Amino acid sequence: xxxxxxxxxxxxxxxxxxxxxxxxxxxxxxxxxxxxxxxxxxxxxxxxxxxxxxxxxxxxxxxxxxxxxxxxxxxxxxxxxxxxxxxxxxxxxxxxxxxxxxxxxxxxxxxxxxxxxxxxxxxxxxxxxxxxxxxxxxxxxxxxxxxxxxxxxxxxxxxxxxxxxxxxxxxxxxxxxxxxxxxxxxxxxxxxxxxxxxxxxxxxxxxxxxxxxxxxxxxxxxxxxxxxxxxxxxxxxxxxxxxxxxxxxxxxxxxxx
Amino acid sequence: xxxxxxxxxxxxxxxxxxxxxxxxxxxxxxxxxxxxxxxxxxxxxxxxxxxxxxxxxxxxxxxxxxxxxxxxxxxxxxxxxxxxxxxxxxxxxxxxxxxxxxxxxxxxxxxxxxxxxxxxxxxxxxxxxxxxxxxxxxxxxxxxxxxxxxxxxxxxxxxxxxxxxxxxxxxxxxxxxxxxxxxxxxxxxxxxxxxxxxxxxxxxxxxxxxxxxxxxxxxxxxxxxxxxxxxxxxxxxxxxxxxxxxxxxxxxxxxxxxxxxxxxxxxxxxxxxxxxxxxxxxxxxxxxxxxxxxxxxxxxxxxxxxxxxxxxxxxxxxxxxxxxx
Ligand SMILES: Cc1cc2nc3c(=O)[nH]c(=O)nc-3n(C[C@H](O)[C@H](O)[C@H](O)COP(=O)(O)OP(=O)(O)OC[C@H]3O[C@@H](n4cnc5c(N)ncnc54)[C@H](O)[C@@H]3O)c2cc1C
Ligand SMILES: Nc1ncnc2c1ncn2[C@@H]1O[C@H](COP(=O)(O)O)[C@@H](O)[C@H]1O
Numbered sequence: 248x249x250x251x252x253x254x255x256x257x258x259x260x261x262x263x264x265x266x267x268x269x270x271x272x273x274x275x276x277x278x279x280x281x282x283x284x285x286x287x288x289x290x291x292x293x294x295x296x297x298x299x300x301x302x303x304x305x306x307x308x309x310x311x312x313x314x315x316x317x318x319x320x321x322x323x324x325x326x327x328x329x330x331x332x333x334x335x336x337x338x339x340x341x342x343x344x345x346x347x348x349x350x351x352x353x354x355x356x357x358x359x360x361x362x363x364x365x366x367x368x369x370x371x372x373x374x375x376x377x378x379x380x381x382x383x384x385x386x387x388x389x390x391x392x393x394x395x396x397x398x399x400x401x402x403x404x405x406x407x408x409x410x411x412x413x414x415x416x417x418x419x420x421x422x423x424x425x426x427x428x429x430x431x432x433x434x435x436x437x438x439x440x441x442x443x444x445x446x447x448x449x450x451x452x453x454x455x456x457x458x459x460x461x462x463x464x465x466x467x468x469x470x471x472x473x474x475x476x477x478x479x480x481x482x483x484x485x486x487x488x489x490x491x492x493x494x495x496x497x498x499x500x501x502x503x504x
Numbered sequence: 505x506x507x508x509x510x511x512x513x514x515x516x517x518x519x520x521x522x523x524x525x526x527x528x529x530x531x532x533x534x535x536x537x538x539x540x541x542x543x544x545x546x547x548x549x550x551x552x553x554x555x556x557x558x559x560x561x562x563x564x565x566x567x568x569x570x571x572x573x574x575x576x577x578x579x580x581x582x583x584x585x586x587x588x589x590x591x592x593x594x595x596x597x598x599x600x601x602x603x604x605x606x607x608x609x610x611x612x613x614x615x616x617x618x619x620x621x622x623x624x625x626x627x628x629x630x631x632x633x634x635x636x637x638x639x640x641x642x643x644x645x646x647x648x649x650x651x652x653x654x655x656x657x658x659x660x661x662x663x664x665x666x667x668x669x670x671x672x673x674x675x676x677x678x679x680x681x682x683x684x685x686x687x688x689x690x691x692x693x694x695x696x697x698x699x700x701x702x703x704x705x706x707x708x709x710x711x712x713x714x715x716x717x718x719x720x721x722x723x724x725x726x727x728x729x730x731x732x733x734x735x736x737x738x739x740x741x742x743x744x745x746x747x748x749x750x751x752x753x754x755x756x757x758x759x760x761x762x763x764x765x766x767x768x769x770x771x772x773x774x775x776x777x778x779x780x781x782x783x784x785x786x787x788x789x790x791x792x793x794x795x796x797x798x799x800x801x802x803x804x805x806x807x808x809x810x811x812x813x814x815x816x817x818x819x820x821x822x823x824x825x826x827x828x829x
Contacts, residue, residue, distance in 0.1 A: 258640075261775075264798070265643055274644070289747075344612075366605070369640045372648060374619045374658070378609030387578060387690040390606045391760065405694070408575065409760045410602045411516065413699030413753055416575035419692045427606075429760065430747050464618030465655075468634070468647040476802035479792065482809045489809045490819035493791060494827055496807060497735075500789060502711065502768050503827060504736065 249303035249401050251294045252359045254350050255322070256376065257281040257313035258368050265472065272467045276339055281313035283321070286365025292431035293395055294363050295326055301397055303361075304328050308353060310346055312339055316452060317443070324438045324446040331357075331453045343371055345459050347379035352457040354384065359423060360401065366390045366427035373465055381425035389418055390427030397422075505654050507540030510593040512584070513558065514603055515548060520557055522666040523599040527659055528560040529668030530626055531597060535562075537628040538594045544675070547583055549573030552677075559673030565591075566679055571686040574693035577606035579686055585614050586682035594653045595633055597626070600660050602760075608658045619656035620648050622778070624663050633657070641777045642800030661759070661782040702754025704738045711737035711768045714757055714784070715745055718773020718794065718813055722750040727814065728772055731821040740764065742774045758783035773813045776801025793817065 259265060259274065260282040266275035294305045306329040307322040309315045319330040333353055337345055354362070362384075364377035381388035393415070394407035402422055407415040409429055482492045497503045511527045513520065528544065535542040544561035546554060549572055555564045565587070571579045584607065588596060596611075598604035600622070612619040624645075625636040633650040635657055706712060713732040719725060725739075732739045739755060746756045757764055759779040769787035774780060776792070776799055784790070785804050792805035795812050802808045809816060 261641055261643060265640060371621050372637060372639060372646060374609040374612055374621050375605060378606065379613055382610045382613035388606065388610065389577070389691060391602050407697065408602065410575060411760070412763070413756070413761060415697040417694040417697060418576065419694055421690055434748050464650065465620055466649045466651060468649055471645050473638075473642065473645050473800070473803065475798050475800070476808060479802045479805040479808035482807055486811065486815040486819045489811055489816050490823040493807070493809070493820055494823045496791070497768065498827070500767075502789070503824065
């Protein structure tokens with residue numbers, strides 16, 4: 248039996264303006280809207296594809312930070328078998344070393360032979376979660392994966408790892424293993440809000456608690472927003488004006504025929 | 505702990521990558537701040553010859569092994585873990601690449617070394633490792649510190665001009681034989697898969713009109729294609745457009761796609777995430793159209809228009825055609 252676990256993390260939605268805490272060393276999280284880390288959604292999709300192919304059991308697990316329940320219900324609506332929310336003493340924004348240790352603790356009591364994570368997230372200041380987790384669990388790891396095949400016996404995986412320039416390396420590794428997913432083999436499925444609502448009524452999220460000491464190895468001195476558009480000359484006016492200005496710039500440089 | 509700064513040398517198909525020289529360029533600045541040497545770590549199957557190009561380093565340590573010839577990061581990791589344990593540098597720089605991203609976290613846990621990712625700048629100040637990092641897709645700058653060190657840094661492409669790491673120097677070159685057993689490597693290399701031959705080679709185009717997720721759906725692509733046609737350009741894209749299968753992988757610009765340097769790169773509905781910028785930042789002229797004034801693409805663009813692409817792109821196509829007429 249193939250037991251797939253997908254750890255999921257939420258990150259601030261970049262469509263909204265990021266807010267910085269008055270301390271200047273953290274994001275202001277009160278008004279932040281969270282979304283699932285885009286690449287975790289790819290990891291989930293890859294898990295669901297493998298479930299369809301191998302009758303695998305898929306569990307999603309997430310630390311109780313942000314508003315993670317919504318994401319867990321979405322995963323349930325998409326067809327995962329189990330969703331687990333982990334509470335503990337890790338504060339509102341645990342770093343990835345801490346998160347990985349919490350997950351290790353929970354995975355100890357959870358059958359697993361394949362762990363799929365998104366290969367990175369936009370807030371990975373202290374490293375990527377998947378590889379950290381693989382090291383705490385002493386499991387083999389391959390990241391930047393965009394294709395996964397499991398052999399008949401469920402004992403090994405053959406994966407495609409992306410190298411620069413569109414080249415891929417085909418690698419084989421024994422299970423259990425951790426993979427950092429770069430892209431699922433097909434675009435993540437969409438699930439309508441009505442199905443998520445239905446999951447909220449009919450499915451349940453399991454709750455577990457876990458312990459983790461803090462890390463504190465790296466200290467954030469300051470968070471700021473970059474000075475945007477520092478280099479660019481901005482073109483103003485109506486769409487026609489902008490179009491004319493661009494044509495002018497291209498003509499000056501001899502780019503237009 | 506020594507005060508040395510180590511740099512992992514990356515090579516592909518027998519060539520040193522630009523990223524290697526960028527790391528050496530940073531290392532050249534940081535090693536004197538730390539008060540140590542700049543040491544290049546060169547691992548591979550048959551790599552001794554590459555040491556000559558590593559003149560920016562004070563010392564090159566090289567490890568040759570059959571098992572280091574393929575794209576198996578686990579083999580690199582085992583050798584590096586042994587080496588870093590023995591040598592105990594103050595700071596080790598790894599590239600944010602297909603290789604480096606599969607090494608740093610594991611070394612951090614295995615050696616209990618703090619690490620910082622997404623680094624754009626690095627310094628050693630009063631003995632502390634200080635990094636300036638580009639997080640949240642380029643929308644926040646985080647200054648982070650590893651008090652005292654030692655530590656690891658995963659450095660973003662483009663953090664330093666590669667030329668700063670190219671130098672004629674003649675470093676001491678030493679072979680090392682770390683005491684690790686590569687027979688224990690669990691990941692096995694099976695082969696390389698080259699990209700399918702594309703309809704167009706975007707690395708050879710003079711003009712690229714590049715389209716991102718801002719185009720919203722596949723049915724909207726013709727709007728942008730029309731502009732490309734008017735300019736005699738090819739269409740390229742950011743990664744999500746390829747992941748959605750609206751364009752083939754051969755059109756993707758960026759970290760896991762192609763690196764392009766056209767005379768004109770016209771970015772339409774692309775936010776400018778670091779992984780995208782890596783593949784286009786050296787274009788001669790970059791013009792960006794994006795409705796979000798805060799989009800990081802405006803940091804690399806020479807000209808920008810904060811505007812709706814669905815309004816500007818058709819007008820621009822028309823203006824280009826009118827001029828031609
Ligand atoms: C290991 C790794 C490798 C990667 N490799 C690559 C790579 O090779 N290439 C790559 O591109 N990405 C790559 N990525 C992904 C990268 O991180 C970003 O997710 C991606 O570049 C975002 O693409 P985008 O800008 O099209 O989409 P988004 O970030 O969603 O941006 C869309 C933009 O469109 C704008 N927009 C929306 N509507 C309109 C409108 N009507 N008019 C004008 N503008 C509009 C929005 O303001 C927004 O800025 C990689 C990621 C990882 C982790
Ligand atoms: N830094 C690296 N990252 C990924 N793959 C590598 C790297 N170095 C070497 N390789 C792999 O090893 C092969 C041989 O490399 P080389 O010895 O440089 O010719 C390359 O084609 C890659 O598949």
